[in-house]
Amino acid sequence: MTNEHNPVAVRINHIQQKWKNKVQGRKYKVVRLSLTNEDDLPLVNGFYKWESSVHRTIDEVLVVLLTDFETADNYSYQLAKDWINEYEKSLDKIPDLPWIDFPVYKEKVLKANSQQPQGHLLIEMLTSYQHYIPEQPQKLRIGIVPRKVHSYKDFAIWLDKLALQLPQNIGIVLTDYSQDSYYSRLMKNPDYSGCTLLIEDQNMKGAYEELIKGGNPNDPQVKFRTCMLEMGKEASLRNSKGVHHWGERILDIGQSTGQKEVWASAHLIYAGFLFGFKDSKIHGLLDRGMQICSSLQGSQASSALGIQLQLYNYKASYYSIEGHPQKAWEWFIKSTSQAVKNQQYGEAVSSCKNAIILAEKNFMKSDMMRYMEAECFNELYQQEDDFIKATEFSFLANYYLSHSSRISKEEYQRIDERMIRLYGKQWRHRAFSKLEVSPQVSIN
16 A cells, blocks of 8 residues: 555555564464554554455455354354355456365355354365465465454454464464453464564544645635534533534535535534533534435435434434433434335444333333334344344344234244344343343243
8 A cells, every 4th residue: 555645544554564574474373463552443454454455565365354253162153154255255246266166165164053163164164265375375364353252261262272273374363452462362372473563553643634634725625524623622622612613614614515415414513512512502403404404305315314314313312311211212213214214224223222222221112112013123124134243133133022012933933043043042142231131031
């Protein structure tokens, strides 16, 4: 990545150079990128994305998986399954990829028992993949970067066992934090070699400020971004007058663009920065933003839908802050319905989850269930497995199974079996833990 004018690219180049100096050409079994500042995580993710692409700068093949770690028993299987799925997606774009054994391992993964350890299958598959990398011998490094880890202790033990069994030309790449040092035991194992790349504080706030203020200072977009930045600074200083100063400016700039969706977003942003002050202008700003969105038609209305949903959710959140749970719940429901109507199912899951939390804490279970049974649950449940697993739909499914008065035993079993397949046997307990209540698994 070579872009000397982009402050983020410059920082990613720094990580690339560290890798070339300390890792490239060496036979480390485990490479750990250790961050001193969590704000630098987007940089490491950017490094992974770039070096996993055809534009990579390192002389090694890096493949990164984001598979959630739930239990050690089924993690090898989940990794193998995700590997096959991602490779198949790549084949759709580049049909002449070189891994000849792909159909063989696709069949093996399909036939494997997902509830039993499949470490041997994972290693066999990775070894096959590495064998077909062009320009042998090339090191294959597997970035194992779970979005969620249910037990770092169990995950570290699983990684340790995998590292011991991997062949010479395959290694593991991990993201860690110097303050927590989740994977320090792996780096101390004398049975294989490891390397820690320390990523010092990269001052990402400074990088973002450079990006925001970059460009022609008279450009409305630059002015708009600058107002956002300055409002954030004033809010962090607890200076409400400063927030209002920059807030009024962003409204004027938004209107001057002639783009109503930009003007509506200015109201959303201004209101959001006032939340910490419980300012009397908040509801008026949100209402005005909604009015602007409602005045749009056609393609403009579609492009402003995301802003409109955020306005609804902000309205709900602020009513909750003010101590009006019924009104807050109604706005989360309005957001959910609008999202479902426009097939924005990810946003619908998020808004519905917030409505459930409010209903659970404020004695509105019957209202919540009437809505879910009549309006949203079935349509969300009909979405594909990839969507269900990537969202927090399990939270909705758990609530539905616990409180629905209409559900039959057959439907209950069908939903439960699908959730177990996607989330694991403990899916309901994890969902309930977010509400801090005990599972109610029996039905009449």
